[in-house]
Amino acid sequence: MVAQSLSSLLQRSTIDDHEEVLHSCEAALANSRSDVNAQYIKTIALLKLDRYGEALRVIEDGGDALKKRASLEYAYSLYKVGQLDQALDTLTKSSGGRGAQHLEAQVSYRAEQFRRAAGLYEQLSQDKEAHRHEENDLSINSWATDAQLQWKGESQYVRHERPxxxxxxxxxTTFNAACLTIAKGALPQGEVLLNRAKNICQTSEDLTPEERAAELLPITVQNLYVLIRLGKTEEAEALLKEISVDNIPELSTKKIAQNNIVLARQTATNPFILYKSLNSTPDPTNNDRLFDFQANALLGNSHAADLLVQKYDGMIRSTAKALSKSPCPSTEASTNLQAVYNAAGHAQGQDGAKALKKILPLLERRPKDIGLLLTVVQLHVNAGNTTSAITVMERSLRSLEESISEADQDARFNPGLLSALISLYQLEGRKLQIRSTLKAAASYWQKKPEAPASLLQAAATSLLHSDDKSDLAKAGDIFRSLHQQDPADQVAIAGYVASQATLDYSQVESQLDRLPSVSDLTADVDVSVLESAGIMPSASLAAAAFAKARKRTAADKEGGATKRVRHSRMPKNYDEAKKPDPERWLPLRDRSSYRPKGKKGKQRAAERTQGGVVNESLDSSQQKASAAGGGGGGSSNKNKKKKGKR
Structure with missing residues (x-):
């Protein structure tokens, strides 16, 4: 009976008539609910009709037998409803062959495990015979994966350079290459590639008008983003006519398009209209949700609109709810962005010292909140108080270092967090603190399987400037490990030679041939251009020269613009055409124009003038008497009686 039902089912089924197949399966399962074949065909029919939730329920209700037979369909159903972790777990346990690899790569991509997806696409491309008919699809997907790796900040794993x-x-492929170029920051080149992708799509004969319109939408939305970033306002406004948000089926694309349209139209003049426009599109969910870098940008736009309409309390509640569901400390961008806007809500639109007064108590209660910590540090730096920024940062890092949690330790030595601290140290010239911080970080990360190479390289380079032999030995160990990871790394080889040359030259003598010669390094250097350009001064000399240039000398002040003096400050009967007396600041008796009146006045002036002409008509006795008289107690009064009280 079951065999006859399946036979009639297969005879009546066609490629396009999936509804009829589904009805036949229902009729077969009405007689036997445990018919695995009918359940399997029903699952496929539901998947063809895009009814993924129903297909998932059929498989789960069918038990282990159906899950084993329909493992690939089960994983695909989980993927389409957004249960990505469970889908990956199912694919790992299955042996579905090449089809399962394709699906695993797609699920990994959607789960933002881009390195895993890139590795799977690389494996699929190795089999030249099998991927002959998949070459175009693999190229498209690998380009898209590299673009996502670039957006996520993992550029070292990007395989594609240029199309x-x-x-x-x-x-x-052109569109995905444009996305990778835009992620690298080369917006003009990205715009060129987007226009090429648009032209190819518009002239394609393989697409129906409906398919062509659907393919052009994401290209146009991405082009709008590039035009906004480039400041081409008029071109962006002209492009808005080609975008109809209501006709976009995917919620993720619709959300991005709506945000870009609002920004292109510059509705920020009225914050309430801006707020309403940004929140007019529902948030995408399940398999259509935004990637992290997209969600973070839109979240920032939404919270910025909240601040503009002064929804401080609502933003504090929503961000606090999101933070309560996330681990602390966290190095995730989305979590720290929530912390920043939570602090902005507490500041209530204030900045500087007033904002710090309200945010610092929050940091005392949440010393491990990295987003809040960086907000406080930024406010101190904006106020020119680098020392306070360093103090605050060191206090929070100390609390992380004292913890026994591995997550706290990872956050303590996070490369991004340490780079912020080192930048603050550089502003104050604290070279010893920079070296000790990098040395401690290198010691920590060397014990980890995936140590950040950039941090280890910076730490080893800093230790090369130390006079301590133990620091040079530590630098040699770090450069040696970097060289083992990447034998072609010239920086690691040069650093190892530099660190060991003064300790044990015989250890590095064999490595010298692997370094480029001085003549090769200076082959393209034009000495005459360098001589004409001069030598660039150090940072301290440049700062001193800049400070000296800021000071105006008296000659500069006389030659420059004169300061305007108010009329009430002018002397009485002041005449601008008359040149002022240059001796007006001297006492009256010291001026060259001074002429004393009377005989006694002239005599006193002559006596008072030092270096003046001596009157030769006076004899020596007169001069002596004059000198004696000038002392205040002459001998002529010796014999006089003193007057006393009677």
């Missing part, structure tokens, strides 16, 4: 001629023949 080939074959890549530019397909609008999908």
């Amino acid at each position: 080939s001629r074959e890549d530019l023949e397909s609008f999908e």
Whole structure:
């Protein structure tokens, strides 16, 4: 009976008539609920009809037998409803062959495990015979994965550099190459590639008008983003006519398009209209949700609009709820962004010292909140108080260091957090603190399987400037480990040679041949240009020269613009055409124009003038008497009686 039902089912099924297949399966399962074949075909029919939730329920109700047979369909259903972790777990346990690898790569991409997805696409591309008919799809997906790796900040794992001629023949590959270029920050080149992808799509004969319109939407939305970033306002406004938000089926694309349209139209003049426009589109969910870097940008726009309409209390509650669900400390961008806007809500639109007064108590209660910590540090730096910023940061890092939690230790030595601290140290010239901080971080990360190479390289380079032999030995160990990870790393080889040359030259003598010669390094250096350009001064000399240039000398002040004096400050009967007396600041008797009146006045002036002409007509006795008289107690009064009280 079951065999006859399945036979009639298969005879009546067609490629396009999935509803009929579904009805036949229902009729077969009405007689036997445990018919695995009917359940399996029903699952496929539901998947063809995009009814993924129902397909998932059929598989789960069918038990282990159906899950084993329909493992690939089960994983695909989980993927389409957004249960990505469970889908990956199912694919790991299954042996579905090449199809399962494709699905695993797609699920990994959607779960933002881009390195895993890139590795899977690389494996699929190795089999040249099997991927002959998949070459275009693999190229499209690998370009998209590299773009996401670049957006996530993992550029060291990006495989593609620039698109080939074959890549530019397909609008999908060209569009993904444009996305990678935009992620690298090369916006003009990205705009060129987007226009090429748009032209290829518009002239494609393989697409129906409906398919062409659907493919052009994401290209146009991405182009709008680039035009806004480049400041091409008029071109962005002209492009708005090609975008109809209501006709975009995917909620994620619709949300991004709505945000870009609002920014292009510059509705910020009325914050309430801006707030309403940004929140007019529902948030995407399940498999259509935004990637992290997209969600963070839109979250920032939404909270910025909250601040503009003064929804401080609501923003504090929403961000506090999100922070309560996240671990603390966290190095995730989304979590720290919530912390920043939580602090902004407490500041209530204030800045500087007033904002710090309200935010510092929050940091005392949440010393491990990295987003809040960096907000306080930024406010101190903006106020020019670098010392307080360093103090606050060291206090929070000390609380993390005292913890026994591995997550706290990872946050304590996070490369991004340490780079902020080192930048503050550099502003104050604290070279010893920089060296000790990098040395401690290198000691910590060397014990980890995936140590950040950039941090280890910076730490080893800093230790090369130390006079301590133990620091040089530590630098040599770090450079040696970096060289083992990447034998082609010239910086690691040079650093190892520099660290060991003064300790044990015989250990590095064999490595000298692997370094480029001085003539090769200076082959393209034009000495005459360097001589004409001069030698760039050090930072301290440049600062001193700048400070000296800021000071105005008296000659500069006389030659420069004169300061305008108010009329009430002018002397009486002041005449601008008359040149002022240059001796007006001297006492009256010291001026060259001074002429004493009377005989006694002239005599006193002559006696008072030092270095003046001596009157030769006076004899020596007169001069002596004059000198004696000038002392205040002459001998002529010796014999006089003193007057006393009677």
